Amino acid sequence: LPANVIEDFKTWIQMGAPDPRINQGVVVNPKVTPEDIEKGKSFWSFTLPKRAQPTLQKYKTWSDSPIDRFVASKWEEQDIEPAQDCQPSTLVRRLTFDLVGLPPTLEQGAGFLQDWKSSEQDAIERLVDELLDSKQFGEHWGRHWLDVARYAESSGKESDVSFPNAWRYRNYVIDSFNNDKPYDRFILEQVAGDLLQVNSDAQWNENLIATGFLALGPKSLAEQNPRQFQADLVDEQIDTTTRVVLGLSVGCARCHDHKFDPIPQSDYYALAGIFQSTETFYGGTRSQRNRQPSDWIRLPIQDPESAKPIMSRQEIAELKKELQERQEELLQARRAQRTGANTPGLNPNLLDQIVSQLRARIASVDDSGRPVSVCMGVQDRPAPRDARVLVRGEIDQPAQSVTRGFVQVLGNLPDRLPSNGSGRLEFAHWLVSNENPLTARVMVNRLWQQLIGKGIVREPDNFGVSGPPPTHRELLDSMALDFMDQGWSIKKMIRSIVVSRVYRLSSQYDPTSFEADPENLWIARGNAKRLSAEAIRDSMLTVSGSIDLSAPKSSMFASMGSAMMGPNGPQNVPLVLAPGGGNDDRSANLRRLLTSGMRNPTVNQFEIPNYHRSVYLPVGRNAMPRALDVFDFADPNSVTGTREVSNTAEQALYMMNNPFVIELSDAFARRLMQSTKDPQGRIDRAFELAYGRPATVEEINAAAKFLRKAKESQAGVASDEALFKAWSQLCQALMASAEFRIQN
Structure with missing residues (x-):
């Protein structure tokens, strides 16, 4: 045995050789007490937002907008002078990039300047309404949400198996922003859409796709221990949901009480019980690199392209016959493995993979051979159960069971969750309750950050004790209350920000302003922002007249099935029937696109002709197009509330030579x-x-x-x-x- 294994055995013997399976009597006592939780409720972000009225003297007539008045009150407190308004040509560019992620067309620019001569405010509002109504709005703002939803089309980690149906969630997000879906409903559908009452198959279809939010995360599919895989899966779901919606790192309480926030370890496992009682569907077939395959969820409405059969009844019958034969061989091989009998040519691991692949092929079509439309998502397990605390987060050290529940410090807790369900629906309703002090604040802060350049809370995913305090708490609370009062409308909130006078402040350098407030904490000037990777690429497509503003049917990954992603792109791509029947060249195109964009200087930087907006480009966790990667694209392995902004020689070389x-x-x-x-x-x-x-x-x-x-x-x-x-x-x-x- 290796020396490290021998040392492990010595340590185990010195411990008394305990059986990790027998640990029923262990109780983990939290250091966070009920008194700590009660005291923690007075922290600013754990209290409900309150209305306030700004007091102004010097800037009383500067603007009537509530947003402007709150910001101006800070100028008076800090004795700071605001910058002048920016030029109209700067403002139109600012508005189009912020609202749709594209440069203004020549017609938009000319029309705005003409309207500006008549009425500045009318010109702004007219252009804003036009941009909010365009379908490009959802493509741009949907991408902001995909950053925090850690959207990607492969599993990442060691195996990096493709997710050929992830694109449905992407399109759901884009449509939701375009339709101005109320934010509370948006969250309900993503956390518990499968449990909501519906009035039509179309709504049911949409709700199922929405739950892909919980299924999209990175996964260690090569993990051999299913208990470890499940614990890590649940941990990722808890961490993502709480960071995105609440701005809290509840996942930090997996191994111990939270180090900063009044969140005991028991709160983490109260949530873990909810997610352990939920089954996650992400697809895939068993192989050496995918030891944790899953089914997909069949959608009630099939894609229009699915009307044409792609497999004959005879082919289906032959596949079923082969499946039966292989299953019998697998049983024989496993029986021989247990008894030690010699069965030449029967490898149980290989047969298991073949059986998994045959089942997947049969399940991909209906009885008539038409392709079945499926999605990633979640469903409640038949028998919900509470989770047990894991000592130091180790699966082989379970302690006491914890009743399913929510984060105590945020209050508004139910007496008990129903015994016939996971509690996920109740959790979703608790998240978007008007009595939850965080949800509206966190989302409003995200909107403000994207438009103004920096959040009122500078760390958008950390509203806890270790996070920075808000620079304008009264403004944040006022906007959060308005957000809820206006039906959680994202478009209305965005509109109120961009028609404010603060939004149009000039970002030109002024030494006096910079000396008084180097970080622009008090928003006395505009923040110059580098465009996102997508906006840079989309701008090049737009000014060159090459952009295709139509939405592609699905994604290049859709033609890959559950292929593995290697260091230079897709590996062993199976022959997969494309949606709508027949094979297409998307799999080959994907290989060419991704290999041109890998973090590998030896690979020729080549991009296939793809003139759609960048939100539709394929995103693998370990492989993404060069145009995105080089300009600081969001890391799809984690929640990205704020993208890094770099200025590197690599970017200049890309623009010179690509x-x-x-x-x-x-x-x-x-x-x-x-x-x-x-x-x-x-x-x-x-x-x-x-x-x-x-x-x-x-x-x-x-x-x-x-x-x-x-x-x-x-x-x-x-x-x-x-x-x-x-x-x-x-x-x-x-x-x-x-x-x-x-x-x-």
Whole structure:
């Protein structure tokens, strides 16, 4: 035996050789007492939000907006002067990027400036309403939610098995934001949609897909111990749900009482009982790298593409016959394994994998051979049960059982959860109750952060004792109450923020302002923001005229089945029938896209033609397109309330050398050359498209000089081709500039 194993045995013997299976009498006594919990209820975020009225003197007439008045009251307290309003050309760009994640079209820019001359506020409100009503709104804001929902299309960890149906959850989120689904309903559906009353199959379909929120997380599918896998799965669900909805790290109480918040270990296991009484469906077939396969949930409404059979009745019959034969061989092999008999050619592990794959193929179609529409999600187990506390979180050290329940310090607790259900529905209702002090505050803070640049609580996933206090608590409470009073409408809350005067403050550098408030805690100026990875790519597609604003049917991952993701993309991709019947080339395309974008400098950075918005690009946990990865895309392995923002040489090299960027530069140049024959007019249009403003005289002269030199440098190239390449290089330079990817 290895030395470390021998040492483990010595330690075990010194402990008295206890049997870990016999641990019924162990009781873990919490250090967090009922008194600590009661005292903790007075912490600011654990108390219910209260209305307040700001008191103003100096800025009494600056604005009538409640948001503006709360912010201005802090200026008076801190003796700070606010910045001037930004220019209308800056504001229109700010609004379009913040609301739909795209640069303004030439028509939007011109129309806004024309309306601005008549009434500034009317111009703002008219454009805001137009953007809120566009389907691009849901694509942009849905992606913000996918960041915290740790959305990805593969399991991650060692095996990184693909999730071919994850895209349904992505589309559900986008549709929910576009339809302005009330936030409380949005949370109810994701945590307990399968348990809600419905009036139609369409609603039932949507609710089932929504529960994919709980199934999407990273998973160690190579884990051999099913108890360990289940404990880790439940832990990930608890941690994600509480961080996303409550802004609390309840998962920190898995092994011990929470180190900072008044959350005893028993609270964690009260929630664990709810999730242990819930079965998670994420798909997959058994293999050496997937030892924890699962079924999918069959949807009541089939995809329109599913009307055509993809498998004949004879093929189904042959598969069923083969399944029966393989099952008999598997039984024989297992019987021989137990008795020690010799059975040449019968490998139980291999047969188990084959049986799993055959079952999956048979289950993928109905009796007529039509593909079955399925989703990831959760369902209650038939027999709910309470969880036992695990000493130090170890599965082989169970202690006392804990009655299923919620986080005590937040109050509004039920007497007891029903014995005939998991308690997940009751938990979901508790999360979105108006008596919950956190849910509305946390979401309003997330909206504020995306629009203003920094949250009122600077750590959006940590509203606990160790987190930073709010800079404007009265404003946060006021908005949280408004959010609930207005039916939990996300669009109304966003609208109230972007039509405020605070939103339109200039971000231009002012030494006095920066010296008085270097971190801009009191929001006396705008925050310049670098665009997200998706917005940078979508902007290049837009200004080049290449963007496809339609939504793809599903995802490239949908054609992969449960393939494994290797260090250079998909490995052993099975022949999987695409939704709607027949094979397509998405599996090959996915391999090409992901291998071009791996964190592997030896792989050629090549991207397949894909001109849809970036929210529809495939996202594997261990593999993602280069355009996303290089510009600080959200880590899909965890809740990402705030993305990192870096400025690296790698980004500059990507913009200089990536074939996709060069292709879009060519398209941008073609668009300019087709728009007018006047060189100065082309330069002006290039700046309007790229930066949302006309070029200055100095910029026109510099661009003309650049074009002349770029053309002259191409010796031996035909004049027209040399001119085109010069324009392409100018377009690439504009897209590679800081101004292109900075939102002022």
